[in-house]
Amino acid sequence: MSAFHDLTLKALDGQDLPLAPLKGKVVLVVNVASKCGLTPQYKELEALYQRYKDQGFSVLGLPCNQFAGQEPGSEAEIQEFCSLNYDVTFPLSSKLEVNGQDRHSLYRLLAGEGAEFPGDITWNFEKFLLGKDGRVLARFSPRTTPDDPAVVQAIEKALS
Secondary structure (H helix, E strand, O other): OOOHHOEEEEEEEOOOEEHHHHHHEEEEEEEEOOOOOOOOOHHHHHHHHHHHHHHHHHEEEEEEOOOOOOOOOHHHHHHHHHHHHHHOOEEEOOOOOOOOOOOOOOHHHOOOOOOOOOOOOOOOOEEEEEOOOEEEEEEEEEOOOOOHHHHHHHHHHHHO
């Protein structure tokens, strides 16, 4: 099991969100925000999740308020926003830090020193594609939409 699968996050409802059940699945990890120009990507993320979830794929949304304060709401407000506006059904964690000294251990693993694709997260909706073994296969910029052919091809390749 990879270090990714050893982690446990907090879900928006306050329950533990262990990543161990994602072992053997391809996972798209995305830092998300409700008040960002890129927020409509939630719709494409949910569509990807619905399209590939039965083949062993998941999206993991990680709300973050580090970019221009674009995720100011409480966990309950984030949950309501995602459900009402985008019918989000993929897992969402409680808010976490993706950069800086309080960077969450998940982001130290994804983008920290020694990572496959190191470097600070540049904005909301930056994406990391993880293989079934929990290793990072690809990193996509925030402006690369979830339905971009490069993202879809990388997911399909990882699933095959």
